[in-house]
Amino acid sequence: MTGRQFLLGVDIGTSSSKGVLVDAADGALLASAVREHTTSTPYPGWFEHDAEEVWWADLRAIAAELGPQADGRLAGVCVSGIGPCVLPTDGSGAPLRPAVLYGVDTRAQEQIAAQTERFGGERVLRRCGSVLTSQSAGPKLEWLREREPQTYVATRRWYMASSWLVHRLTASGGRPGAYVLDHHSASQSTPLYDLRASAWIGDWCEEVAPGLQWPELVHPADIVGRVSEDAAAATGLPAGTPVAAGTVDAWAESAAVGATGTGDLMLMYGTTMFLVNTVAEPVPDRRLWSTAGVHPGTYCLAGGMATSGAVTGWLRDLTGAGYAELTAEAAELPPGADGLLMLPYFAGERTPLFDPDARGVVAGLSLRHGRAHLYRAALEGTAFGVRHNLEAMAEAGGDLRRLVAVGGGARELWTRIVSDVTRRPQQLPRHTIGAAYGDAFLAALATGLAAPGEIARWNPVEETVEPEPERARGYEELYAHYRALYPATRETVHALAARQRGDAG
Template identity: 60%
Template sequence: MPRNAVVGVDIGTSSSKGVLVDAGSGAVLRSAVREHAVDRPGPGRFEMEAGVWWEEFTGLARELTAGLGPDRAVAAVGISGMGPCVLLTDDGDTPLRPAVLYGVDTRATAQIDRLNDELGADEIVRRCGSALSSQAAGAKIAWVADEEPAVFARARRLYMPSSWLVRQLTGAYVLDHHSASQCTPLYDTNALNWYGPWAGRIAPGLELPPLRWSGEAAGTLTPAAAAATGLPAGIPVTTGTIDAWAEAVSVGAQGPGDLMLMYGTTMFLVHTVPDAALLTSPALWSTVGALPGTRNLAGGMATSGAVTSWLRELFGSAGYGELLRLAEESGPGANGLLMLPYFAGERTPLMDPLARGVVAGLSLSHTRGDLYRAALEGTAHGVRHNIEAIEAAGGDIRRVVAVGGGTQGALWTRIVSDVTGRPQELRATTIGASYGGALLAAQLVGDARIDDWNPVAETVEPDPAATARYDELYALYRELYPASAGVVHALAARQHR
């Protein structure tokens, strides 16, 4: 009998990643990546063509399964993707425009203001769990309706990267509950369903998808999808979810008190609270979890790895290894530099789409290593700010689990532990969302358990001396935003002209 394997694929902001995993042990047998860029058609706007998602999935699936011998059989597929995104199609599933991406896209500020006035900001939080922000997919739908009425008049279905792939693979039109809960104000987090009165008002004519939990089977692979991907027809495909929640699955961070910290293009935090506790905060997102019986307080920084990538591009030939070495040499405090990493606005806890990056303390003596260190430390300060907001909202963080590409190289995770004063667990496999998708796929066909698949490998402990030094810098970090906001907002307004 061949041994079962599962495929997990995640559509991310800068790349799509896939893994082939042994369904019994969790061992990664193969991995593959397709890098891509998002479109930026104007200030504050981030878009992507849906065709890229399917093209990259088919390429990844074929690469991961090419030449598999008779001892291996792909038994299931797990999906995840960036989000919440808004891809609108006509009744024949033809995309009507590029997908509007998640909270990095800040175009819908006027719609947020209008919906708050019409529906009531407090009532939105009470029913939907979260205040309207650039993260809210419902506001982006309203933007299309307002600004592109001819497009919206033809719109019949709503997709995100994960649900679009599910549609191509199985023919099913479904969305997971967690992704729906980020479609504020269309989803009622108390009733666990679309809220008809507001959905009909904001998205008239849209056939909103039926809802399932992330680990449920959406359907089985069609013969046409099998021909396109090289995967076996008839195998189950998960409903899938947004990437950060699949990341949490990949490291077992779904218990009450857990905080998943995702190091990626953006920094994401997902704190699990007891199911009975619908905690809300205007500075955070309160969502339904990826799995039944879970709820989350979540935060997200608009940039993190995106800033380090930008610096690497500016520095030319310098690779990440060299920059990490130089940042290590710079030492705590980056020789007197302090960075606000708000290069694409900021999501939580500021909820300020007009925030911008600030580097304070520059002198002619500062080096590439100092700037790179300041970027790592700036994101760490942002993590601490979010953690404080979570606890202020009633969260009880008992364990921090780190995941994502930024955990490689040790320096960034060490800086975050030093700045926050909190240890972080690192599991043996930190690939992230694609691995979480594979785990959910394996659970469709067997008894896969995270502690067997992916045990804790190490714990990053904070250095008390470094934490004391960072306490002083964090106080300055918190002062810098209000002190510079007026100037920064005026400059941001010029960028939109």
């Protein structure tokens, strides 16, 4: 045991938080912990987290469970989280309201339209890498200023999940902790960050959110502080432990599996499905997000579906059956779920549609269909959504040479269906626990205990899921119907979405 050092990675997700304790020498996973939590939806289209009761409580619980196992030899800690989020705080970092979550929260539609007109849609795309959508942080800051002015008047800082937890870990004696944001997270803060210049756009920041302090820009693997005495007392982590900046969860996941080289694509199976393709230069496209990468000087083309694992979780809860049971039943069915087709837009859709009023559609239902059919149709629907995104990426100039699957949803049936639908192989690494493991690796980079290329030794590829030609051919016609179903039902689901909001007669 002499000389061993350990790294703690923690990821704050939409519906749960995960932590891992890793041996710094070889990336061996020594222990893991999970904490479930709820997401508040006070109004249709709103998704929020209480930062103290969700983010900080989960970090404290995970640190208390895993930290003692390091036996005082914790070399570093790194936290990632859902993003981009908007958490307004006072000057000391105390939250003033629950955090507004990422693209699943669609409240700021008026502000998206207003900022697009004010700054110019094409100009925003060229300068920031993405058009303004529900994924953008800027409109949500302006929503706060316009709709909750009393809160905004008191606001001095704003954080995302990872950056606020960095603040909490480094705050001491009533003094605020580090106020930083990593370049990747900032690049999702459209229209506030210039992608090529790697800097805040000062005049646009002041126009969107006047009077706020702006966080210092850093990289995910930069050490930005140390665990304070106060944080040590709250978490059990050793005071003085280096704290890395961290980043948005999907990009931490790409680091976890080494999908950070040009031509790599990380496919994250989670509550939402996320795709991150590393490219040589920014390739802005209005259907996708062009962002900064994990490592300095890298860029990404990214896509994200609003729901994927969330739909399978909904079916699990609705039917009362567990995932293993549903998966086994669905695996017995043929491709196409005996004539069932699902649009998985249960919370609107992000890329490449950017339609917050899209809704789920199940077509072809008959009395012979049961829960297994619905479950398989959900898996296939998300696979069709992945293919739609991959096609948009290729058309935009993406570089899709290698697909790596990661995340808690990377189960055998689902990955096989995705490979059959997309006709692309997927590599499965040894550890698919995801962002928390990537956080541990970022902590290793930050503390000099690993170099970027060493992730291949930490987390080698152990399996490749190949598409099966006959099944792949069988999905071609179904994919064509999938693509046709959205425009055929768009007017109807938009009217239904309006009723759900209560703004239709």
